[in-house]
Amino acid sequence: MPKLTKILSLAMAAIVAVTMVTTPAAAEKKESFKLAWSIYVGWMPWGWASDQGIVKKWADKYDIEIEVVQFNDYIESINQYTVGAFDGVTATNMDTLAIPSVGGVDTTALIVGDFSNGNDAIILKDKSELTDIEGQTVNLVELSVSHYLLARALESIGKSEKDVSVVNTSDADLVGAYQTDDVTAVVTWNPLVAEIAAMPGANKVFDSSDIPGEIIDLTVVNTEVLEANPDFGKALVGAWYETMAIMASDTPEGAAARAAMGEASGTDLAGYDMQLASTQMFYDPAAAVEFAKSDGLTDTMEAVRTFLFDHGLMGDGAPSADIVGIEFSDGTILGDENNVKFRFDYEFMAGAVAAE
Amino acid sequence: MRQRLINRRPERRVGVFLAALPFVLLLIAYSLGSDARLAENPSDKLLPSFSSIGDAIERMAFTENKRTGEILLWVDTSASLIRFVSGLLIATLVGGFFGIITGLLPYMRASLGTFFSVLSVIPPLAILPILFIVLGLGETSKIALIVLGIAPFIIRDMILRVEEIPSELMVKAQTLGASTWQIAWRVVVPQMLPRLIDALRLSLGAAWLFLIAAEAIASQSGLGYRIFLMRRYLSMDVILPYVAWITFLAFFIDWCLLKLQQKAFPWFAASRSG
Known part of the structure; x- marks a missing residue:
């Protein structure tokens, strides 16, 4: 079946091409x-x-x-x-x-x-103390530095992530999300922090200047x-x-x-x-x-x-x-x-x- | 005389082979690429080996998560399917209802026809913030996104299909003395139901897209949520099985709809293959 062989060889060529593209370049002297x-x-x-x-x-x-x-x-x-x-x-x-x-x-x-010295912050709506975060739903980009900041903040008041409920929220939508009634706590970075902190009822309760250099x-x-x-x-x-x-x-x-x-x-x-x-x-x-x-x-x-x-x-x-x-x-x-x-x-x- | 190419059909076994061939080639290409990258860097995450994908499947689909005690794949699948099926049902009801009355009644068409045409070209993802503020960040807005994404398409398709009903049929019903209501209920609706399933099947891809987009924006579980979370750390060993699983679910739902159409409306399948 000459046709099949031709198809197969074409396919193999495509495979080789794919492989070449996805192989990282080895370290060497380059310009x-x-x-x-x-x-x-x-x-x-x-x-x-x-x-x-x-x-x-x-x-x-x-x-x-x-x-x-x-x-x-x-x-x-x-x-x-x-x-x-x-x-x-x-x-x-x-x-x-x-x-x-x-x-x-x-x-x-x-x-x-x-290093971030206040650029990352936890913001609560209508609450002014970090301890108020207990039991709240917190919107943030999961597994990001915001999540790390939250973990460190909770640690500082003897709590852990079990004491809150984390909702993964895209950074592009956090400002909009903050304006809905069901969002009461967010963790994010600047320039979003500045934008959200300027809204009514928003209080920064913890920020990266509390863990300087981290x-x-x-x-x-x-x-x-x-x-x-x-x-x-x-x-x-x-x-x-x-x-x-x-x-x-x-x-x-x-x-x-x-x-x-x-x-x-x-x-x-x-x-x-x-x-x-x-x-x-x-x-x-x-x-x-x-x-x-x-x-x-x-x-x-x-x-x-x-x-x-x-x-x-x-x-x-x-x-x-x-x-x-x-x-x-x-x-x-x-x-x-x-x-x-x-x-x-x-x-x-x-x-x-x-x-x- | 030699048979024409358009009349030559593969035997059953050759057919199976030809169907499997592209998949096999894809797998070979993947494993070659994966081996090449893993030889350079054994911890490479872009194209993980089949065994690490296997480990990830074991971890996600068969082992209780250490932190939550739940089996993540099932939690994600049920969360996504509830959203998906609710969105499809609502879109079907809305789409079928408005599509049929708009297609059937000239006054409705005059007032709503253009509106639906305009509505169907608005990209729903571009107006997300409005959706959030009106409906909140919970389940409602995710289902609403699916409905907004596919209902306009279903409506427009239904309008076209209603217009395609042979005029002889409508004239005949009228000479037999049927009222508008009777024509709608006894002629148009039965004709439209199997076509509604067609429209739904064609919308499935878009519906998945909107579901995944909704889950990427704000959620705590779901197939799209997991994929976007894992993407943050380039965990392709989890993402690839999830993609395969989504593909399977989509294929399965499509197949179910086809079977439903064949069982419930055998006359329609017969007329189509005619």
């Missing part, structure tokens, strides 16, 4: 790189730096190419990084551990950009790619801190940069400055290095991995949260030292300090 970022107060600098040609300037300096791609969907950007379509991505410490690291992709926190916004890169191509890391760090210096400066130029970032995130200079006020930005690489070296980071990652393990996010059948190793910049390892998949490395940021 072009892709960074994914999504809209969030602490990551807006990437979009601006890319528009202003700052990323290109630094990439040219090291004779490489860096493509900066904006995602409208944060989780999708991390998933795309995890499956190997990007060399770097912007993510929180918690999502980095839970998605790429648990997914077996060795990931390095190249830049510690900021929700960290990072720019992470694939460790193998970074090791084979340190220039990629140097170029990113260089572009980032050049942008930070402009952003932090109290000049018309700095205000213009912040206004552009605010506009790109759907607000204006005043709105963006307000979000920055509840974000502890590390404008100065020395401050970021100090934070990356601090002991508090180990405690934070311990709390984060316990939360993830309790929610079944450290992998199926994982006997304990130790299954994935997290290496800190002093070389200590939390978890399995033969399976280190998440590394805090301040050397590239320290390079930026030295360059100043």
